[in-house]
Amino acid sequence: MKSEIELVISERISKNGIISFSEYMDILLFHDYYGYYSSRDIFGKKGDFITSPITSSLFGASIANEFINIRDSISEPVILEIGAGDGSLAISIIEHLSSKKALPSKFYIIEASEKLIELQKVNIMKKTPQLSRIVEWVNCDEVSSINGLIICNEFFDVLPTERFKVHNERFFQLFVDYEDDIKIRWEDKTNKLRDIFKNLEFYDVLSNYDDYESEINLNYETWVQNINKILNIGAVFIVDYGYNMKEYFLPDRKTGTLVCIHNHHANFNPFINIGLQDISSFVNFSHLSALFKKLKFEVSGYLEQSKFLINLGILDLFEERAFSDDDKLIEINKLKNLVLPNAMGDIFKALIVTKNYSNALLASRNYNRKDIL
Ligand SMILES: C[S@@+](CC[C@H](N)C(=O)[O-])C[C@H]1O[C@@H](n2cnc3c(N)ncnc32)[C@H](O)[C@@H]1O
Structure with a gap:
């Protein structure tokens, strides 16, 4: 029998192709x-997620240090978090x-999930x-031209x-069909994908490959544009697991x-355990x-989470x-999780961009690797 979510998918496909x-x-x-985010308890004891702000309140307190650093040089500074999970980051920052007697007048949250x-x-x-x-929950249309700090932790992922797939010098894009069951279809989209890759300077690398699959996230652009509309003066911290292009x-x-x-186990098949x-x-x-630069943001820093947090004063x-003494051991272990290379310290990176703001930031003061972007 089809699950509810399979019915949604099959109906969408029979209606729109x-x-x-x-x-x-x-x-x-x-x-x-x-959907997974609406129907399951994904945070908390039984959930699948233990993110940095849930691991330790020192993560949020470190980010709060940047707000203290910039607040005096901009007028009416506020904070906006996009994708706030269980609220741990907002709580530790506030x-x-x-x-430190440095509260902003507003802490905005943009969150898609009603349940969250x-x-x-x-x-x-x-x-x-x-x-x-x-704290005020808003959608993208309700907030614009703010000054201050925008934070996206594990949002873009x-x-x-x-x-997409590269095969015989052609680029194919993955589509999903439904015939009694979910079926995958690769459509030749060489012209469209070649233009996108050329624009982003990914083409020279990808055109050398054969039988190579990867991802290109076209939703980044909408969110970079949203952030551009929302922010007037200030900085944006994007913290997530990821890599530079190479x-x-x-x-x-x-x-x-x-x-x-x-259930806490990783797999690489999005066509099982549906929903x-x-x-x-x-x-x-x-x-x-590249998208931020196109909108005239300054890329201020790119560095591993460990270095980002050390710059922000976590130690x-x-x-x-x-x-x-009793708590110290527990707290040291949490700190290790955030900063050690074999935990979250290296695989997570921070991209720091600014708009109409040129004063020095704590987050990018040392160990900056923006040249490898
Ligand atoms: C992996 S969780 C990370 C939560 C939190 N930032 C943390 O680090 O614990 C992703 C968050 O982004 C939210 N989200 C996903 N898509 C969204 C969208 N289009 N607009 C707003 N929030 C979204 C999810 O509901 C969830 O709160």
């Missing part, structure tokens, strides 16, 4: 009732800024009831992506970067930085908290 892989991924993750908005409200009320007044399209990475998580598993792709930071914050 085959759908692109990104449309398929969008339904699986974000369908209002049956708590830290309150303790409810969870964020409950968690924020529980942890910081007296400060929850500054969930944006539905396209899959690493993304390594000759040996022949099956791309798509990864699915089901029951997370699907994401590594972020192509060269692609993102001093750890000392400042003066944990008891």
Whole structure:
């Protein structure tokens, strides 16, 4: 018997014809009732996610240090988080800024999932009831020309992506069909994809390959444009697992970067566990930085999460908290998870871009690798 989400997919295809892989991924993750993000408890004890802000409040406190650094040089500074998960990052930033008497007048959240908005409200009320007044949930159209800091932690990896294949010097794009069951179709889209790759300077690398599959995320552009509309003066932190273009399209990475998580186990097949598993792709930071540059943003930094957090003062914050001996061991382990290379320290990167803002940022002051983007 077909599951509810398979019915949604088959009905969409019988009405409109085959759908692109990104449309398929969008339904699986974000369908209002049956999508993975709407139907499952993905955060918390039973969930699939343990992100950096959930791992330790030091992650958010470190990011809050940048807000303290920039707030005096811009008028009416605020913070906006895009894709706020269970609200952990917002809570740790607000708590830290309150303790430093540096709260912004507003902490905006843009969140797609109604279920997660409810969870964020409950968690924020529980942890910081007296400060929850500054938090406001908005959609992209309701906020524009703000000054301050925009944060996207593990947001760009969930944006539905396209899959492509290089074969016999042609570029094929993955589509999804339905005939009694889900069927995959590769359509020759050489002209369209060649133009996109040439524009982004990926073509010279990709045109050398054969029988090579990977991802190109066409949703990045919409979100870079959204951020451009929303931000007037300030900085944007994009933190996620990902690579620059050369690493993304390594000759040996022949099956791309798509990864699915089901009951804490990774697999690479988005056509199983339909609607029951997370699907994401590594972020192509060269692609993102090219889009920001096109809109006249300044790329201020690109560096590993470990270096980003050290620049933001995470080690001093750890000392400042003066944990008891019992807590210290637990907290050191959390800190290790954020910064050690074999944990989240190296695979996660931070891209830091600014708009109409040229003062020095803490986040990119040392170890900057923006030249490799
Ligand atoms: C992997 S979670 C990361 C959550 C959080 N930033 C963290 O680090 O714990 C991705 C978040 O992005 C949200 N999201 C995905 N697509 C979105 C969209 N188009 N607009 C707003 N939020 C979105 C999800 O609902 C979820 O809150």
